[in-house]
Amino acid sequence: MLHVHEGQCGVCAHFGEDHGDDVQLVQIHNQHEAPEDFVDDCGHPRLANLHLKVTAVSSCDGFEPIQNGHHSTG
């Protein structure tokens, strides 16, 4: 397991944004730990159409913290 630090994809609101209630994502959000080989989609508006896959410990300047553990998708 890798520790996910503040500012990294694993605790970014855009990480797996279209399926934010996924059990494994919620676990990463709560525990700040992710398997080394875990990757998911970055849903940042400027990257989503590229289907960028990032690891939980990747990062970029588009980072936005998750609100309340996880967010509703409406």
Ligand code: SF4
């Ligand atoms: S690449 Fe940037 S915007 Fe996308 S999930 Fe990671 S930190 Fe968030």
